[in-house]
Amino acid sequence: MSGQVSYSSEACKLPIYQFKKELVKAVKDNIFLVVTGETGSGKTTQLPQYLYHAGLSKGGKIVVTQPRRVAAITVAQRVSQEMGLRLGDEVGYQVRFDDCTSKNTMIKYVTDGCMLREILADPVLTQYSVVILDEAHERSLNTDILIGLLKKTKGASHGRSVPLKVVVMSATLETEKLSAFLGHCPVFSIPGRTFPVTEKFLNLIGPKDTESSLYIKEVVKVALDVHTNERAGDILVFLTGQSEIQKACDMLFQKAEAIDYRYDVNDSSVEGLLILPLYGAMPTDQQKQIFQPPPEGIRKCVVATNIAATSLTINGIKYIVDSGFVKQLNHSPRVGMDILEVVPISKSEAQQRAGRAGRTSAGKCFRIYSKDFWEKCMPEYTIPEIQRTSLTAVILTLKCLGVHDVIRFPYLDRPEERLILTALKQLYQYDAIDRRGQVTSLGKLMVEFPLHPGLTRALLKAAALECEDLMLPVAAMLSVENIFIRPGQPETQKEAEQKHRQIASEAGSCNDFAMLLNVFEKCKASDSPSAWCRENWIHWRAVKSALSVDTQLRVILHRLKQQGVIEKEKWDSNRSEVFRRCLCLGYFTNVARRSIGKSFCTMDGHGSTVHIHPSSVLFGMESQLDWVIFHDVLATSRMFVRTVCPIRYDWVKDLLPKLHEVDVYELSSVARE
Numbered sequence: 001m002s003g004q005v006s007y008s009s010e011a012c013k014l015p016i017y018q019f020k021k022e023l024v025k026a027v028k029d030n031i032f033l034v035v036t037g038e039t040g041s042g043k044t045t046q047l048p049q050y051l052y053h054a055g056l057s058k059g060g061k062i063v064v065t066q067p068r069r070v071a072a073i074t075v076a077q078r079v080s081q082e083m084g085l086r087l088g089d090e091v092g093y094q095v096r097f098d099d100c101t102s103k104n105t106m107i108k109y110v111t112d113g114c115m116l117r118e119i120l121a122d123p124v125l126t127q128y129s130v131v132i133l134d135e136a137h138e139r140s141l142n143t144d145i146l147i148g149l150l151k152k153t154k155g156a157s158h159g160r161s162v163p164l165k166v167v168v169m170s171a172t173l174e175t176e177k178l179s180a181f182l183g184h185c186p187v188f189s190i191p192g193r194t195f196p197v198t199e200k201f202l203n204l205i206g207p208k209d210t211e212s213s214l215y216i217k218e219v220v221k222v223a224l225d226v227h228t229n230e231r232a233g234d235i236l237v238f239l240t241g242q243s244e245i246q247k248a249c250d251m252l253f254q255k256a257e258a259i260d261y262r263y264d265v266n267d268s269s270v271e272g273l274l275i276l277p278l279y280g281a282m283p284t285d286q287q288k289q290i291f292q293p294p295p296e297g298i299r300k301c302v303v304a305t306n307i308a309a310t311s312l313t314i315n316g317i318k319y320i321v322d323s324g325f326v327k328q329l330n331h332s333p334r335v336g337m338d339i340l341e342v343v344p345i346s347k348s349e350a351q352q353r354a355g356r357a358g359r360t361s362a363g364k365c366f367r368i369y370s371k372d373f374w375e376k377c378m379p380e381y382t383i384p385e386i387q388r389t390s391l392t393a394v395i396l397t398l399k400c401l402g403v404h405d406v407i408r409f410p411y412l413d414r415p416e417e418r419l420i421l422t423a424l425k426q427l428y429q430y431d432a433i434d435r436r437g438q439v440t441s442l443g444k445l446m447v448e449f450p451l452h453p454g455l456t457r458a459l460l461k462a463a464a465l466e467c468e469d470l471m472l473p474v475a476a477m478l479s480v481e482n483i484f485i486r487p488g489q490p491e492t493q494k495e496a497e498q499k500h501r502q503i504a505s506e507a508g509s510c511n512d513f514a515m516l517l518n519v520f521e522k523c524k525a526s527d528s529p530s531a532w533c534r535e536n537w538i539h540w541r542a543v544k545s546a547l548s549v550d551t552q553l554r555v556i557l558h559r560l561k562q563q564g565v566i567e568k569e570k571w572d573s574n575r576s577e578v579f580r581r582c583l584c585l586g587y588f589t590n591v592a593r594r595s596i597g598k599s600f601c602t603m604d605g606h607g608s609t610v611h612i613h614p615s616s617v618l619f620g621m622e623s624q625l626d627w628v629i630f631h632d633v634l635a636t637s638r639m640f641v642r643t644v645c646p647i648r649y650d651w652v653k654d655l656l657p658k659l660h661e662v663d664v665y666e667l668s669s670v671a672r673e
């Protein structure tokens, strides 16, 4: 069969191509295999095709996990295109709330989160012949857990004719560690070809600038300098997140318009600049543009999040502009919560970013920060997610998989015991586990939903009280990114704010959750929702995804209702109050009370000072508030809480003691049983 397959000339040029036969053999001969190679060598797009053409999918599908949703989708698109197939047929993808596969699917790209859910439904993965855990070097929480779970499957064939094959792919380093972890399995290294990259420190950001947003402006300045002074070749700018990228693109666009190509630009073959943003929540058809070569004479400038560091490879990049920062969700022991913050990247990350300029020829990397910043502010390596983020959802999944001893689970890097205990404590607070650490019936229901356990709990209570019509849309809207458009220019910013306030005032009760619900319902009722969104500075695409998420959550809820596992209840209050009281059940861990002036104090025992984020409809109304709950925390100059709702103390009075009731040491003893 393999003799008849022909690969495109482009695919034959990839470093991995020469090792096609050996790779297939290595997968056939081993239960576990580690594959490593430079980013862009063809691991993600090619290896699954080789295995497919070698007939390895005859015993079951080939599944490839990705830490990032966008990567799973774009790679599946690319591979189906390379194979000349329709996406969703033999090659498909499945990410949270979006399943593009069919009965015929043989190569399936999924997020690592989806793969975990798959294991919950089918612990021995009977559907699959090969599981490829990709981007293992990124050390995402879910991939780390999957490596531990799959390690345990070794040898057990569970009625299969051929045992499940596990391939772990990684761009750099750590291969020894991965191999040792998987019983010293073989490592297949694909030699890379890379070209030298000149690295320059521009001293625009110093050790004192870690808390400011100065880097956005500086990055724009440097990108323009590169454009006007350097020879032809595309630019890749690394920034922190969607809003920063949009801001930078707006600024770049304005400044690029003023360039006179007769005088300002050194290389006469360069006659224009094409500015393209790239971030996770971007519509996929726009993402496709990123990969296309720019028109003759035009220089492409991609402004991206870390997604362009390893998950996606853009050809033609010759210049890197590195902001030195990344946006990360970190669990803060001081605050007792996960907070989203912009932090300096690690030195290894900076090297990875720089390397993107040297794939096809020699390149240059411009670091906007100083050598001092490099030495004083940037750690050597990025800490794996499992050691810095909340483990609540993952621990519940493990417990539901029958892994009772979550402390002695085979972790590639053991999280601090404190993080595991915090997760257990939170699960106990949500009534998902009991004092002995056993999953409760509520916990078993909670794991069915691909949502944060707190939000799921609010949803299940709302369902019991028959007001899920209010909670489902809110859960859906919170599951998609960036509903509200916040333009960069001051004039348009005002207009957008006014429109948003208008929607909030129509929502009945003044809080951000009700506002989300109102946007959802307005769109659902409108004849032309996209026009309504445009008029009101709302991302129609985001709402559209939320409409689909709502439907999918409804399906899960409907199934549970039919199984009769949701017991009906009745409370003596009106719907709006029932809604907010249900929210309290999911968010009583995030309660704050107003203290001095506009500041609030969290009630989880840490007593942290927080402020209402300017994006909240309650911003500016602090003096009228007393108790509030909030969805998440963003740390910039201060700790800001977002998506906020005023509550009454008596709604949480009976819940708050639960935050202090159980001693973590008690849970620690049961965790070891």
Ligand code: ADP
Residues within 6 Å of the ligand: 014, 037, 038, 039, 040, 041, 042, 043, 044, 045, 046, 074, 075, 077, 078, 291, 310, 311, 312, 313, 314, 315
């Ligand atoms: P690796 O996984 O080893 O980093 P990939 O398989 O992702 O490598 O990429 C191999 C090649 O395919 C790269 O040159 C990359 O630019 C190209 N490629 C990947 N996805 C796309 C796409 N969606 N459009 C165009 N080219 C792509």
Ligand code: MG
Residues within 6 Å of the ligand: 040, 043, 044, 045, 134, 135, 310, 311
């Ligand atoms: Mg890859």
